[in-house]
Amino acid sequence: MTNNDVLRRIRYAFDLRDTKLVKIFANAGLMVDLEQVKRWLKKDDDEQMLELADVELASFLNGFIIEKRGPRSDGKKVEAETTLTKNLILMKLKIALSLQTDDIVGMLAKTGFSIGQSELTAFFRKPDHKNYRHCKAQFLRNFIQAIQEQYRPSTTQTRKVNNKVDTFNKPNATKSNQESTVKSYAKPRSKKTGAKTLYVNPNASKPETKLRVRKVLKLKPEDIYKQ
Structure with a gap:
């Protein structure tokens, strides 16, 4: 590196x-x-x-x-x-971002890289210390990758959503593309099951409607009091 x-x-x-x-x-x-x-x-x-x-x-x-x-x-x-060693690069980045050893361990764990605190502390010791450990390029690369995911995260789902929004807002986007984008964001309608549809023949003649006449029974007074 x-x-x-x-x-x-x-x-x-x-x-x-x-x-x-x-x-x-x-x-x-x-x-x-x-x-x-x-x-x-x-x-x-x-x-x-x-x-x-x-x-x-x-x-x-x-x-x-x-x-x-x-x-x-x-x-x-x-x-x-x-003369700059990878241990010094690691130390300067740790100082710049105000990171503790447990912070670094947690960041690396999110990327799938595991390391113990004692192993990590060995990177920050002086070269003449008996527990000093030389930092290799692979670890420095993983550490910077962990920094990237911590401070500039990017997921596949976020990119997909941004691509859909950009397609809809793009000035030269075709009408069909915009319609398909709107449909993908539209809430699906619920379908009613079991409903029957009555077929009506448009060429059929309408039946004649007959007016109903209400029949009223008329009684004469003498019929009411008739014994």
């Missing part, structure tokens, strides 16, 4: 613009221009790609700490290391 990989992954995890990267470098006292940043971010097989030196990545990480936590209370600036 190269220094350029670390810079590219941190940039993506926190959605940092190129101008923001220039500012972060400046936080640590290293003045760079946009052209340098763009060349550092290019792919390894690109002829325009410029390798990022240890001292330059150390300056970026020091500036990243200032960006996240502010300058030191004593006003002093940390000198960038000319």
Whole structure:
């Protein structure tokens, strides 16, 4: 895992613009221009790609700490290391994000990578300590991946929903696409079962309706009192 990989992954995890990267470098006292940043971010097989030196990545990480936590209370600036190990990269990211060892263990567990606190603590010890452990590229890669999922999560379901919304709101979207999108979001109607439909022949003549006359029985007074 190269220094350029670390810079590219941190940039993506926190959605940092190129101008923001220039500012972060400046936080640590290293003045760079946009052209340098763009060349550092290019792919390894690109002829325009410029390798990022240890001292330059150390300056970026020091500036990243200032960006996240502010300058030191004593006003002093940390000198960038000319030789940068993966243990130092791990330490600087831990400081920048104010992470505890149990935080890191939990973040890694979400990505399917398990590690004990004692093993993790060994990465942060001084190189001359008997329990010091060298950090390998695989662990650093998993740690930065865990950072990405923690600070810039992206799920398949979210991408699907965003694609549907973009299709509906797109100016050049066809009417059929918009109608299909609306139908997919519409609430399905409940169907009534057991209902019978009466067929009516449209060509059939209407039956004549006869007026009903109410018959009233009329009685004469003499018929009422007739014995």
